Amino acid sequence: MTRTEVPAIGEPGRAAVELGAGRPTRFPGPADHELSECRVPGASVRAASVRGLMHRYRDQPRQDSFSVVWDEPTRTLVLAVCDGVGQFELSQEAAAFAALVTPRAYLAHRDWPTAFTEINKRLAEFVAAPSGDALLGPAPADARMATTLAAAAVRIGPDGRHASVAWTDDSSVWQLDDGRWWNLTPDPDAEPDSGLYTGRVKALPHADPRLRTAEHPLTEGPLFLMTDGVGVPLQGSAQVRETLAGWWAGPPDVFTFARQVGFARKGHMDDRTAIGVWFEPESS
Amino acid sequence: MSEQATEGQIVMPFYIVCDVSGSMCGDMAQLNAGVQALRDEIMKDPVADDLAMLSIIAFDSTARTVVPLDTPSEMAMQPLQCGGATNYTSAFQEFHRAFTADRARLKAEGKRVFRPCIFFLTDGDPTSTDHGQVFQQLLAYDPVTKQGNKAYPYVTPFGFRTASEASMKALAYPTFGEKKGRYFRAKDGTSIGSLLKEMAGMIATSVLGSTMSATTNTLQYTPPAVNASPVMEGSILD
Numbered sequence: 074m075t076r077t078e079v080p081a082i083g084e085p086g087r088a089a090v091e092l093g094a095g096r097p098t099r100f101p102g103p104a105d106h107e108l109s110e111c112r113v114p115g116a117s118v119r120a121a122s123v124r125g126l127m128h129r130y131r132d133q134p135r136q137d138s139f140s141v142v143w144d145e146p147t148r149t150l151v152l153a154v155c156d157g158v159g160q161f162e163l164s165q166e167a168a169a170f171a172a173l174v175t176p177r178a179y180l181a182h183r184d185w186p187t188a189f190t191e192i193n194k195r196l197a198e199f200v201a202a203p204s205g206d207a208l209l210g211p212a213p214a215d216a217r218m219a220t221t222l223a224a225a226a227v228r229i230g231p232d233g234r235h236a237s238v239a240w241t242d243d244s245s246v247w248q249l250d251d252g253r254w255w256n257l258t259p260d261p262d263a264e265p266d267s268g269l270y271t272g273r274v275k276a277l278p279h280a281d282p283r284l285r286t287a288e289h290p291l292t293e294g295p296l297f298l299m300t301d302g303v304g305v306p307l308q309g310s311a312q313v314r315e316t317l318a319g320w321w322a323g324p325p326d327v328f329t330f331a332r333q334v335g336f337a338r339k340g341h342m343d344d345r346t347a348i349g350v351w352f353e354p355e356s357s
Numbered sequence: 358m359s360e361q362a363t364e365g366q367i368v369m370p371f372y373i374v375c376d377v378s379g380s381m382c383g384d385m386a387q388l389n390a391g392v393q394a395l396r397d398e399i400m401k402d403p404v405a406d407d408l409a410m411l412s413i414i415a416f417d418s419t420a421r422t423v424v425p426l427d428t429p430s431e432m433a434m435q436p437l438q439c440g441g442a443t444n445y446t447s448a449f450q451e452f453h454r455a456f457t458a459d460r461a462r463l464k465a466e467g468k469r470v471f472r473p474c475i476f477f478l479t480d481g482d483p484t485s486t487d488h489g490q491v492f493q494q495l496l497a498y499d500p501v502t503k504q505g506n507k508a509y510p511y512v513t514p515f516g517f518r519t520a521s522e523a524s525m526k527a528l529a530y531p532t533f534g535e536k537k538g539r540y541f542r543a544k545d546g547t548s549i550g551s552l553l554k555e556m557a558g559m560i561a562t563s564v565l566g567s568t569m570s571a572t573t574n575t576l577q578y579t580p581p582a583v584n585a586s587p588v589m590e591g592s593i594l595d
C-alpha cells in the first residue's frame with residue numbers, strides 16, 4: 074500500500090509513494106474525489122472520479138467529471154465521463170458542464186449525433202461567457218477550457234441489453250467479458266505514424282468535433298466508461314488489464330472502487346474517472 | 358522490477374550532448390560537476406524522476422553514449438573524458454543511433470515514448486563540414502512534403518567560448534511549427550565554470566517544467582526561457 078493509501082499495480086513510482094496531500098486549490102468547486110453508487114432494475118452502478126497526482130502536485134483541481142442518470146420509462150441508463158483538457162486552466166468547468174448537460178441532451182433527442190451537436194453548441198456558449206463563480210479572483214483574460222466526452226445509453230430491457238456509445242478523443246468505453254477487456258471505442262488515430270506518443274486531443278467545444286458512435290449488444294459482463302487516466306494504462310498494460318479484471322469481476326463497494334480507480338502506477342499521474350455497470354443475470 | 362510492472366509507462370527522453378573536445382580539457386571537472394548537479398536536481402523531484410529519462414552523449418572527434426537513457430535516479434553516471442576535435446557530425450550520428458535503439462527498446466517494453474529533446478553543449482564551432490547535411494538526412498523533417506524523420510528531436514544548443522551565434526542558430530530545431538527551436542550563446546566575461554553551472558540549472562529547469570506539463574497524458578517540451586539566465590543570451594528562430 075502506498076502513502077496515498079491506494080493499491081499499486083506494478084511499480085507505483087516515486088510520485089505515488091512520496092507525494093502527500095498538498096495545499097487546497099484556488100478553485101473551491103470540485104472536490105478531490107467524487108463517488109456515486111446506485112442500483113436500477115437489472116444493474117448496479119459504481120462511479121468514481123479521483124484527482125490525479127499531477128494535479129495534487131501542482132495544487133490544481135480535478136478536471137474530470139461524470140454523470141449517471143436513469144430514465145425509467147425507457148429503462149435506459151445514460152452515462153457520461155468528461156476529461157477537461159489539462160493545458161487550459163478552467164477545463165474542470167467545461168468537463169462539469171458537459172457531464173451535466175449530456176443526459177438531458179440525449180434523452181431529448183435519443184440520438185447521439187444530434188445530442189452531441191447540442192452539447193457542443195451549449196458548451197461553446199458556456200465557454201464564451203464563463204461565470205467566474207468557481208474562482209476566488211477574476212478570471213484570467215486568457216483562461217480557456219475544453220473537454221473530451223464519452224457517453225453511453227444503456228438499455229436494460231426484457232429483450233436484452235444494448236449500448237449506444239458516443240465519444241470524442243481518448244475517453245473510452247470497455248466491456249469486461251470472461252476476464253477479457255473489449256474496447257468498444259477504438260481510436261485508429263491513437264498512434265501517429267512518427268511512432269511517438271502525443272496524447273493530443275481535439276476536444277469540445279470544436280467547430281468540427283471528432284465524434285464517433287457505435288451500437289453494441291451487451292453480454293453479461295460489466296460495462297465501463299473511463300477517462301484516459303484509466304483507459305491509457307488499461308490499453309497499454311496487460312498487468313493493469315488482468316488486475317482490474319480481477320477487481321471488477323463483480324461490483325465492489327463504492328469506496329473500494331474509488332481506491333482501485335486511483336491505483337498507483339509509475340508515470341500515470343492523470344485524473345482518473347470510471348463508471349462501472351454490473352448487470353444482473355437475465356431471467357429466463 | 359519486471360517489464361510488466363512498468364508496461365504502458367509514459368517516457369519523456371532527454372539527451373545531454375556534451376562537447377568534450379581538447380579545448381574543454383581545462384573545464385572537465387566543472388562539466389562533470391554540472392552534469393551531476395543537473396541529474397541530482399531532476400532526481401530530487403519524484404514527478405520528474407517518474408516521467409523523464411536522461412542520457413549523456415559525449416563527442417570530440419568521435420561520439421559515444423557515456424550514460425545510456427534511464428530514469429535519473431537509476432542512471433549509472435560515468436565521468437566524461439576530453440580530447441580531440443569538435444565533430445558535430447559524429448554527435449548527430451550517435452544521437453540518431455542511440456535514440457533509434459532506445460525507442461525500439463522502450464516500445465518493446467510497452468512504454469509510450471514522447472518526442473526526444475537534445476540539449477547540445479559546445480564550446481566551439483564545428484571542425485566537421487558535413488554536419489548540416491547529416492542532420493538533414495538523419496534527423497530533420499519537412500512538414501510540407503512530409504518527408505524525413507517524423508520522430509525529429511527538439512534541439513536546444515548552448516554555445517560558449519568560440520561557439521558562434523551562427524553555429525548555434527543553425528543547430529536549433531525545429532525550424533517550423535508552434536515550438537520553433539531556440540538557442541543560447543554565452544555573454545562575454547563569464548567564467549566557464551559559472552556558465553556550465555548556469556547551463557546545468559537551465560536544463561534541469563527545462564526538464565522539470567516539461568514533466569510538470571503532464572496534467573493529462575500529454576507532455577509538452579518546455580524549453581528554457583530566452584531570458585532565463587543573466588549570463589546566456591537566448592534567441593528563438595524566426
